[in-house]
Amino acid sequence: MIFSAEDPPLIFSELALHERLQKALDQQQFTQATPVQEATIPEVLKGKDLIVNAETGSGKTAAFLLPMLHHMQNNPAPRSSTRGLILVPTRELARQVLAECEKLAGFTWLKAGIITGGDDFRHQVNTLRKNPEILIATPGRLLEHMENSNTDFSDLEYLVLDEADRMLDFGFSPDMLKIADECREERQTLLFSATMKPKGMGELIRFVLTNPETITLSTARDKHENIHQQIMLSDDNPHKERLLSWLLKHETFDKALVFSNTRDNAEHLFNLLDRQGLQVGVLHGDMDHKHRKQIMNRFQDGQINILVATDVAARGLDIKGVQLVINFDMARSGDDYVHRIGRTGRAGEKGLAIALIGPNEWNLMSSIERYLKTRFEKRSIKELRGSWKGPKKVKASGKAAGSKKKKINKKDADKTKARHRVKKNIGKRRKPAEASGTAVDAGFEPLRRKKS
DNA sequence: AAAAAAC
Known part of the structure; x- marks a missing residue:
């Protein structure tokens, strides 16, 4: 599903979120939903697993927080253990997500807790004992608590991976798999990033998600117009x-x-x-x-x-x-x-x-x-001004290239490069599919020669 | 080759 930002903006009140959330939105003077919020919130409320791609600074955090909070507010479960788990790659981001969550939930009784490295372990044990509905965590410290049986994800309704491509890359994926394994299977799983490439991580995604729908907002990495x-x-x-x-x-x-x-x-x-x-x-x-x-x-x-x-x-x-x-x-x-x-x-x-x-x-x-x-x-x-003016022009096929005066028409040069690249990529695609994973993940890697 | 995330 691809959404365009050109549709008329949606007013938050049209989403019919719980009045206490609407009150928080009003108070912060958030009247219009961003395109990613408009596209995502109804789908989360339908209970779907989602992979969401939307550019940096487009409002992804509220896009997963609002429907989660709405659902929890409308379906109180006082005896439930952790209902929502949000995983992020850095401590600073965890604090930021917590702050946003507390603002949006400010008129509800829903509580959020934060579990990251660097903070006092025993204090976090106390936080976990209070059993907040939502936990926001970095993987390392959360796993320590899990190993100490300080957590209970057997009732979990939402698992969110913010910066999901990062959370599933080589550095984090072993931890992520351990955590996902402890989460209730009937949960809803949501993946958010500006640079998510689902094709590059097929197996991981199949392990974490069930029948996910992919939502791609235009202009993720294409434009950056501002x-x-x-x-x-x-x-x-x-x-x-x-x-x-x-x-x-x-x-x-x-x-x-x-x-x-x-x-x-x-x-x-x-x-x-x-x-x-x-x-x-x-x-x-x-x-x-x-x-x-x-x-x-x-x-x-x-x-x-x-x-x-x-x-x-x-x-x-x-x-x-x-x-x-x-x-x-x-x-x-x-x-x-x-x-x-x-x-x-x-x-x-x-x-x-x-x-x-x-x-x-x-x-x-x-x-x-x-x-x-x-x-x-x-x-x-x-x-x-430095002395270095860029790389020496490399000749295309052994013909004279030494003369600096000779300027290649820029458009032609681009075309030549484009053709060259297409050929290389075709060669790659013919190879067995298993190679594609790492190549796509690295962003610029598809254009580089493989190290055999 | 290197950042991050645990103590």
Whole structure:
């Protein structure tokens, strides 16, 4: 099923949600449902298993919270154990989902609890004893509680995987399978992401879901119309650092998010910008939980306006005022890139995303361009212009290619590349189907040669 | 090759 955002918007009251939920929506002045909410809420209420694809910042969280809360509010089950379990990939995202849940459920008696690493274990045992209807959790700590028999999912009605492709990838899938195995079989399972590719994970999905319906909202990764995307070619990291400082000092933004591919480099960039007197913080998985919380709070309420982070901050986080995203290192895949830049341009706002591209990131960048079916705008800063102008033009078939004057018509060049790519892909499709799984998952991988 | 998620 494919929905278009061009249909007239639906007013929340038409969904006939429970009056106490409607009251919370009114209070927060949410009058119109977003397209993903409009498409998903009725289907969840019908009891279907769903795979939902919708772009970053389109309102997916409320799309699963509202129908869950509505159903629970209309069907009280005071003696039931956990009724809804929501799994997310990071602690920060868990806190955010909890906050949204508490807001929407504010006029009901429904309760939500949070179970993540880093927080006090015994305190969480107490939370679980109170038996809230909804649990929001990261997999690792939840499994510990499960092993200690602190949980009971034998009555579970809803299992939700937020950032579902991430939750089912290699890093998380063993934990996910263990958790899903303990959940009541007659439950309803909902998968949400901006970059979900059901074909790439057939077996996992069959294990977790029953007769799922797929809902795909248009423009998941095709358009990103409200995010202006640019690249800057850079010689090396020192050059990138000069570009970074320049951008942070000359661009106008309320908040900026800078992505680095490693924790070490995130720390390094933080120190660099901090020494320059910028209001900056850093976030990565090697920091203790208290510090992580503190930095997030400070970024949220504007005490710092620049956050340097690893991919811990790439998915799901909804921080008001992030108008600039800088990829100091290019994202490792097209999907990672989509999630990173999706921290800006949320809920119809405008945003700017700039990737600094070093000589060894050229191939990565162009494979992401092909994956997104887009061409990034090249930008350079006069005062900081580097010497590297991109890769040397490679000749097509041994004919003269040395002359720099000879410019290839851009459209022709694109066509040539497209043909080349199609041929490669045809070759791949003829291979046995088992190869397709990993190839599709990685985002840009289909365009790369396999390592035999 | 590397981020995240457990203690």
